Amino acid sequence: MATRLAEVDAVLIGVGLVGTLLGRELTRAGLKVVGLERGAARHTVPDFQAPQMHDELRYAVRKALMQDNTKETYTFRHTVSETALPMRRWASFLPGTGLGGSIVHWNGQTFRFQADDFQQHSRTIERYGRKFIPADVTIQDWGVTAAELEPHFDRFEHLLGTSGKAGNLKGKKIAGGNIFEDPRSREYPTPPQKEPYGSAIFRKAAEGLGYHAYPQPSCNLSQPYTNPEGLRLNTCTFCGYCERFACEHYAKSTPQTVLLPVLLKDPNFELRTGCQVLRVNLDSSRTTATGITYVDASGQEVEQRARLVIVGAYATNNARLLLLSRIGRPYDPATGRGVVGRNYAYQTMSYPQVFYDESVNINPFMRSGANGTVIADFAGDNFDHAPLGFIGGAYIGEIMTNGRPIGFHPVPPGTPSWGSAWKQAVVRHYNHTSTINVHGSSVATRQNYLDLDPIYKDAWGLPLLRMTFDFPENDIRMSAYVTQKAIEIGRAMGGRQVVGAPRKRPYDITEYQTTHNTGGTIMGTDPSTSVVNRYLQSWDVANVFVIGASNFPQNASYNPTATLGALAFWAADAIVRKYLKSPGPLMSR
Amino acid sequence: MKAAAVAGVIFVLVSALLHAAHAQFVIPSGQVPRQQPPAAQHCVACHGAQGEGNPDTGTPRIAGQPQYYLARQLDSYADGSRRHLAMEAMAKLLAPEDRGALAAHYAQLNAPAARSAGSAPPPERGRVLATIGNAERRVQACNTCHGPGGIGEPPASPYLAGLDASYITAATNAWREGTRRNDAGQQMATVAKAMTPDDIAAVAQYYASLPPPKPWPLHVVQPMLQKRSMGGTPSASGPVTETRAKGVGVEQGAPMTGGTHGTGATDASRSAPASSSPGSVVLHNVPLGPGDPARGRAIIASGVHGCTACHAIPGIRTARGVVGPPLGGFARRAFIAGQLPNNIGVLVAFLQNPAALEPRTGMPDVGLTLEEARHIAAFLYTLEHAGAP
Numbered sequence: 001m002a003t004r005l006a007e008v009d010a011v012l013i014g015v016g017l018v019g020t021l022l023g024r025e026l027t028r029a030g031l032k033v034v035g036l037e038r039g040a041a042r043h044t045v046p047d048f049q050a051p052q053m054h055d056e057l058r059y060a061v062r063k064a065l066m067q068d069n070t071k072e073t074y075t076f077r078h079t080v081s082e083t084a085l086p087m088r089r090w091a092s093f094l095p096g097t098g099l100g101g102s103i104v105h106w107n108g109q110t111f112r113f114q115a116d117d118f119q120q121h122s123r124t125i126e127r128y129g130r131k132f133i134p135a136d137v138t139i140q141d142w143g144v145t146a147a148e149l150e151p152h153f154d155r156f157e158h159l160l161g162t163s164g165k166a167g168n169l170k171g172k173k174i175a176g177g178n179i180f181e182d183p184r185s186r187e188y189p190t191p192p193q194k195e196p197y198g199s200a201i202f203r204k205a206a207e208g209l210g211y212h213a214y215p216q217p218s219c220n221l222s223q224p225y226t227n228p229e230g231l232r233l234n235t236c237t238f239c240g241y242c243e244r245f246a247c248e249h250y251a252k253s254t255p256q257t258v259l260l261p262v263l264l265k266d267p268n269f270e271l272r273t274g275c276q277v278l279r280v281n282l283d284s285s286r287t288t289a290t291g292i293t294y295v296d297a298s299g300q301e302v303e304q305r306a307r308l309v310i311v312g313a314y315a316t317n318n319a320r321l322l323l324l325s326r327i328g329r330p331y332d333p334a335t336g337r338g339v340v341g342r343n344y345a346y347q348t349m350s351y352p353q354v355f356y357d358e359s360v361n362i363n364p365f366m367r368s369g370a371n372g373t374v375i376a377d378f379a380g381d382n383f384d385h386a387p388l389g390f391i392g393g394a395y396i397g398e399i400m401t402n403g404r405p406i407g408f409h410p411v412p413p414g415t416p417s418w419g420s421a422w423k424q425a426v427v428r429h430y431n432h433t434s435t436i437n438v439h440g441s442s443v444a445t446r447q448n449y450l451d452l453d454p455i456y457k458d459a460w461g462l463p464l465l466r467m468t469f470d471f472p473e474n475d476i477r478m479s480a481y482v483t484q485k486a487i488e489i490g491r492a493m494g495g496r497q498v499v500g501a502p503r504k505r506p507y508d509i510t511e512y513q514t515t516h517n518t519g520g521t522i523m524g525t526d527p528s529t530s531v532v533n534r535y536l537q538s539w540d541v542a543n544v545f546v547i548g549a550s551n552f553p554q555n556a557s558y559n560p561t562a563t564l565g566a567l568a569f570w571a572a573d574a575i576v577r578k579y580l581k582s583p584g585p586l587m588s589r
Numbered sequence: 590m591k592a593a594a595v596a597g598v599i600f601v602l603v604s605a606l607l608h609a610a611h612a613q614f615v616i617p618s619g620q621v622p623r624q625q626p627p628a629a630q631h632c633v634a635c636h637g638a639q640g641e642g643n644p645d646t647g648t649p650r651i652a653g654q655p656q657y658y659l660a661r662q663l664d665s666y667a668d669g670s671r672r673h674l675a676m677e678a679m680a681k682l683l684a685p686e687d688r689g690a691l692a693a694h695y696a697q698l699n700a701p702a703a704r705s706a707g708s709a710p711p712p713e714r715g716r717v718l719a720t721i722g723n724a725e726r727r728v729q730a731c732n733t734c735h736g737p738g739g740i741g742e743p744p745a746s747p748y749l750a751g752l753d754a755s756y757i758t759a760a761t762n763a764w765r766e767g768t769r770r771n772d773a774g775q776q777m778a779t780v781a782k783a784m785t786p787d788d789i790a791a792v793a794q795y796y797a798s799l800p801p802p803k804p805w806p807l808h809v810v811q812p813m814l815q816k817r818s819m820g821g822t823p824s825a826s827g828p829v830t831e832t833r834a835k836g837v838g839v840e841q842g843a844p845m846t847g848g849t850h851g852t853g854a855t856d857a858s859r860s861a862p863a864s865s866s867p868g869s870v871v872l873h874n875v876p877l878g879p880g881d882p883a884r885g886r887a888i889i890a891s892g893v894h895g896c897t898a899c900h901a902i903p904g905i906r907t908a909r910g911v912v913g914p915p916l917g918g919f920a921r922r923a924f925i926a927g928q929l930p931n932n933i934g935v936l937v938a939f940l941q942n943p944a945a946l947e948p949r950t951g952m953p954d955v956g957l958t959l960e961e962a963r964h965i966a967a968f969l970y971t972l973e974h975a976g977a978p
Contacts, residue, residue, distance in 0.1 A: 043724055044722075044729065045722035045727075046722065049722055050730070050732070231727075232783075236774070248730070249776070250729060
């Protein structure tokens, strides 16, 4: 028998980036908010301190900060004809858990999506014609534009203190920044991080080929910064322990460093950790949520009643929670109907490497997670796709997030994979290899989707989420084209050998690529093709807002975090300014 | 209070200058290694013959500090980004190559601990700040950069263990007040400004109570020295942003993850050029010949160093100790002291000063010389398990 707790104004499912941002906005609006986090509470001091935080075996190899997949994982298959099996070890992507969420162990790469990303469907038709979109590709417009999101991007970057250089200030293009970006209202709050040597070589080569190099926007800060919440961030020390690790220096922007200390002091906010949410509860009409049910740290089932429910877990977990709560119609790939689980997308990555003589020292260990130099010439729709026959693109950059001793062992093809010859090759190439990232978009297709697994269950007896995914033909072609461009830049970087291959099928879940899972609860203006409206409000249950990368109708060329942050502020703004004044649907069906 | 502190600093400066003026003619005999650069005569009066420092004048211990760190401080005194009346005057007098030579010299010295070290119990507050930090003030643990036990993270982060408390306090205050601004990212300035005077005093006392680390033994870094031509010091080769540490591909610190303490090695190996300009130093390369297992066994069996009191060692009848781990099958162990990678270089260094490599170890410094440690290491690697055939 579940314990029933008195109704609160709002409950947050997940206290990561979304939960923290929404918690702050809603408590500021006077609401009593309860934040439910399934993982543990953790803070820079005492939990993230070195030297233990630099334990590569514990955090990078054994993935100590990630979701416990002995309790809860996903099942995976490439096509509907296969039987999905549970992912027993995280490899291709790494969902986090715990207070602060996955962003605690992010790299800090803080790009804005472009105007054409938000209107990919209509802009593609406008520029290339309706027939240009392949039959199985289900890309959509987001229902929100870059111009509408700009103030929220701006606010997000200034909360985080992002280090970067503007390339388009109120319409004025600025050389040295990303000239392809949409107009931004202000310069970045802090200047770019220092350019590492490998990135400087990349810049020279890319500019020599006529491309527009710029410093990657970073949330590992270039200088001390005090954000609008009055919280001070420190300068990054280039230790190379960002992704998969938490920052011990208060130098990486995370909920712990930019917002949580303020939120946790707010008497209107209550944090409960160790709370595994099982479902959102609905009333008999199934159009209003009454609250949620969770299992607390002692194993007791608790019903927390709430007037407003914010679903802000990791992207794929958002989709699962809606499926478990039976909110919205599940997607069926056979008919193409239904919405929850629809348009799951990923990221199409490839990594050419440049091998140098021993006279060139790259010093890969002396990096942050986001201090590379990149070009956006092949991102989004920044180049003419008409003769190429695919949609989307990739940014290309010399981004080496680390040179950690266990994980980083670049060797050229033909090197034995073990033994003394391998060891010698590692010693030879460790400090003389530069890696180029080709960070590619991912279109949504009819056959890639998420649903509940019919066989496997989690530790609480609930069906696991099943992922059905393989790289679409469109993205394979995109990767082939842009990776070739990256290899050309690599050749201009003056190494003795450039090695690289585009992304190929099948999707390999045993090789780390990126944690940028998107879709499943996508946003839009048409309830027959989206789960939430343009304000991220459920079409079916008006007091449920679902916020995350799960809202992306398809994934763009850039890293998703800043867009996710802007969407969270955008939704918070709609809730506070519109919904709370007149609770109910913000858009009519 | 503040006036008294200022007066104290002025007194220290003046006396330091006076000492320095006389020092040039007073070179203690017998204690200074023969490679001492001529310019070191400027240093000994205040910093001591072996760089041990002088708590009475607030002069820090500099023996065994990372070479890069020392050279950078001298450069900073010369360019005014670190202020100190006496040191600025000294540094400006020195040619850049002399500064580099001095840094190389003091980096390899192994001076006795200062008198005040270990005299008072360290305050708990200092330990907490140094090892855990302070969440309320957003101050990370000092050890995060200054190494476990405050033994330093070469090349840039100095050791704090065993430094005099008044020096640590003064140095931290200099960051707070902005008279020292020679770190690129303002890390120390940010941290120091977030600390209260009580915090600073507590941390200073804590580190003063710890034993200072020994310099990294050269034989540990020998492979790197042989393989790679190392660059010079900041003095010798210009701005800090230049890539000096050519070919250094080891992890920065983090001995927990299995490195042989990475750039500690780099540092000692960054010697001044061998082509001796006046004042340059040619490091004395200790040959790493194989130790003699028989002599190692004899040293242990002699009982002089007390090994047998704590360890059970196959083949030595008196070695039945149960305080430390049994040493049978030592070669097959993955770790020394449960933390450090088990290889000859680390073992030899560990035997000579266990706490410097693993601060929490129960093993004391039993006063082994380098030679003795090498022989003992050679012996330990011959040991089979007690019950092995």
